[in-house]
Amino acid sequence: MAKVFLIGYMGCGKSSLGRKLAKMTGMRFVDMDGEIEQREGASVSDIFQYEGEEYFRRTERALIEEIAQSEESLVVSTGGGVPTWKDNMECMNSLGSTIYLRRTAKQIASRLSPHGRQKRPKLRGLNDEELVAFMTTNMAEREPFYSQAKYCVDCAERSDAELIDYILQIVKDDE
Numbered sequence: 001m002a003k004v005f006l007i008g009y010m011g012c013g014k015s016s017l018g019r020k021l022a023k024m025t026g027m028r029f030v031d032m033d034g035e036i037e038q039r040e041g042a043s044v045s046d047i048f049q050y051e052g053e054e055y056f057r058r059t060e061r062a063l064i065e066e067i068a069q070s071e072e073s074l075v076v077s078t079g080g081g082v083p084t085w086k087d088n089m090e091c092m093n094s095l096g097s098t099i100y101l102r103r104t105a106k107q108i109a110s111r112l113s114p115h116g117r118q119k120r121p122k123l124r125g126l127n128d129e130e131l132v133a134f135m136t137t138n139m140a141e142r143e144p145f146y147s148q149a150k151y152c153v154d155c156a157e158r159s160d161a162e163l164i165d166y167i168l169q170i171v172k173d174d175e
Contacts, residue, residue, distance in 0.1 A: 002027065004075045005097065006101055007083050007092075007098060007149055009138075012080075012101045024164060027072075027073040032060060032082065036063065039059075044056070045119065045120070057085045060078075060088070061085065064092065067095070083149075090148075097170060101163075105132045112131075117131070
């Protein structure tokens with residue numbers, strides 16, 4: 001039973017690459033943010049606003065513990081903040097392959113659609129320059145957590161197809 005955790009900053013491609021990877025491997029795909037939204041009946045931004053970040057982080061951790069108990073092989077797209085809370089990285093590292101999808105703030109900003117910016121509370125209302133500045137600072141704060149992943153994949157010079165092939169090789173070698 002393989003478990004693959006894709007980690008990285010919001011908008012780096014965890015969900016889109018995770019769906020493709022799951023489809024190619026026959027593994028079930030779990031988007032943690034989507035799963036939590038479905039269970040809570042509210043968007044991530046609403047959960048943050050009305051229940052608070054601590055509640056949301058505890059909900060993420062409960063989902064990781066549920067994933068740990070699962071007998072299924074899974075590709076998991078974590079939320080961008082999952083690795084930064086308590087011992088989540090240690091836990092995910094013990095469960096399977098953790099793969100950090102690294103992109104620069106400029107690369108991520110260019111990938112985000114207006115809807116993608118709007119649905120992320122911390123990015124709403126920022127112009128391009130403010131967005132890159134915010135992300136650069138926030139990503140630097142998260143880097144010590146992300147870098148605890150078993151594997152770091154620089155996504156800058158690779159197409160999605162090349163990234164999938166590379167990740168498939170990592171997963172195969174990690175078994």
